[in-house]
Amino acid sequence: MKNRKFKVPVVYSFSGEFFISAPSQAMAEKYVENHCGLTLGPVHSTLPETDVDWSFSSHPAKKVGRAAPVK
Secondary structure (H helix, E strand, O other): OOOOOOOOOOOOOOOOOOOOOOOOHHHHHHHHHHHOOOOOOOOOOOOOHHHOOOOOOOOOOOOOOOOOOOO
8 A cells, every 4th residue: 555645733832931120020021022932843753754844944933922020
């Protein structure tokens, strides 16, 4: 039986928090927006290279939440 190609949509999501020292809540949010980020590591599969390919951006979309004081 000959293999056929399939496109399988996937969403990988990750989240976390930055703890920022800033003079104000607005500046803390701005610092994160302008100076913090991360990228996805290498995409990998245990399938043979001839059987799989991928199309993933290594830079996720960034949505900065509302800053809150740490108690």
